[in-house]
Amino acid sequence: MAETTTPWSPGEDVIEVQRGPTPGGLGSAYRAFGATLRGLRTTFLRLPEGHHTWEYPEQKTPVYPRFRGRHKLHRFEDTGLEKCVGCSLCAAACPAECIRVVAAENTPDDQVSAGERYAAVYEINMTRCIFCGYCEVACPFDAITMGNDYELADYERSDLIFTKEMLLQDPPEHTPLRREGE
C-alpha cells in the first residue's frame, strides 16, 4: 500500500460510523414507539423459553475436575497410613499462611505415616485460605490435594479451622463434576 495516506483520509480499513437518526421531534417519538414494541416482544418471547437458572441448593453447579475447592488429606490405600510426613512444605508455600503443621516422630507402636515423622497437628484456616493450590504443588508426597467442594460456609469462625481429622475424612457432600465437554 504505497498510496498517500494523509491523517484525514485513513484508507479503506476505516468504516464510517453508522449514525442513527437525530433524536427529537415526532419522528423520534414514532421510532421510540416502534422500539418499545420490539422491546416488549423481546421480553415476551422469554416467557415460553422457561428459566435458565439453577435451583441452587437442590441443583448444584458442576465444577471442572481441576476446580480448587476444599482440601483433602490422603492415606495410602493399601496400608491405610497417612501420606503426610509433616514436612511443612505446604505451610511454607502457603501465601495466606493458613496452614499450621506440627510434626511428631513415628514410633514402631504408633506408626501414623509412611515416613519417619507425621503431622500431629494439621490445620487449615479456611477463612484465610485463598484456594491457590500452592500447598498441593509443594507437597512432595501428594498428601494434600484440592477437592471439588465449594460449600464451605459456616456459622462460627472456629468451625472453619479444619483439622487433620476433617481433612482426612471423605467430605460430607460431593460437588458434581462436569462431564466431558460440558
Add this chain to the structure above:
Amino acid sequence: MESTLVLIAKSILIFVFILQIVPIILWAERKMLGRFQSRLGPNRVGPRGLLQPLADVLKLLSKEQSTPETAVPWMMAIAPVISIVTAVATLAILPFGPKDAWGGDIGLYGMDVPIGLLYLFAFGSLAFYGLVLGGWASGSKYSFLGAMRSAAQLISYEVALGLSLLGVAMTAGSLSVVDIVEAQGDMWFIVPQFVGFLIFLVAGFAESARAPFDLPESDAELVSGYNTEFGGMRFGSFFMAEYIEVVIISGIAAACFLGGWHGPGPEALGPLWMLLKLLAGVMLFIWVRATLPRLRYDQLMSFGWKILLPLATLNVLATAVVLVVT
C-alpha cells in the same frame, strides 16, 4: 341514593378487595418479572412462592421505623398515610358493574360521583403530596431529589393524563365513570380514542411512578428516592400505595377505554370482565417494567411537554371536531 349501611358495607368490601389483590399482584409481579428475565421468581415460601408477600409484610412489620436527625418526624409519619389514603379513596370510583347487575339497587362500585374523573385527578394529585412530603421531611438528599422529581413528574404528566381522558368524557358526555362505561355498550372507547388510550397509558405509568417513569424512587441513582429513609410499615404503606395506584390506573383504563363490565355473557358476569380487564392492565404494567429502562430526567420532561401534551391536545381537538360534525 344508597343507605349509609350499604355504603359502609361497600367501603369494607373495597378494603378487603384491595388488601387481597395487592399481595396477589405483588406475587404475580415478582413471578412474571422472573419469567421475563428467564428465571423462576420466588418459589421458597409456600407453594410456588405464594406466601412471599406475607413473608415480606411480616418482615416489614418487624422492622424498626428509624427517623434521621434532620427529619421532620410528624411529616414523615403522615406522608405514607396521605399516599395510602388517597390511593384507597380513588378506588371508590372504580365501577365493577351496573346498578342492577346483581339485583337490588346496589351499584357494584364504591360510589358513582358525577365528577368521577375530576375526583380521580384530585386524589391522584394529592397522592403526590405523600411522596413530596415524605421525601422533603426525610431530611436526606436522596429523598429530597426523589421528591423534587416526583413534583416535576406530576406537573408534566397530570395535564396529559387529564387531556387523554377528556376525549373519553366528551364522547360519553359525562364525567361519571359509571356513565362512561355505560356509553360503551356498542363500541369500546379504545377504538375511537386509540390515541387517547396510548396517551393515557403513558401518562398513567408516569402517574403511578412505575417503570419506565419510576424516577421518584429510581433505585439506581437515588437509592430509593423519596422512601429511602422510611422503614417498616411506613415504607410498606408507600409500597402498597404504589400498587393500589397501579390497580387504579388499570381499572380506569379498563373502565374508560376497554368497556368496563361490558363483555360477552349475561350481565351478572360484568364484574368478572371488569376484573379481568383490570388484571390485564396490571400485567401490562409488569410487562413494561420488565422491558423498558428508566427514562432520564430531561427525557421525561421533554417527552411529557413536547410530545405527550401536544398529542393529547390534538386528540381532544380532533374528538371535539368529530363530535360537533356528527
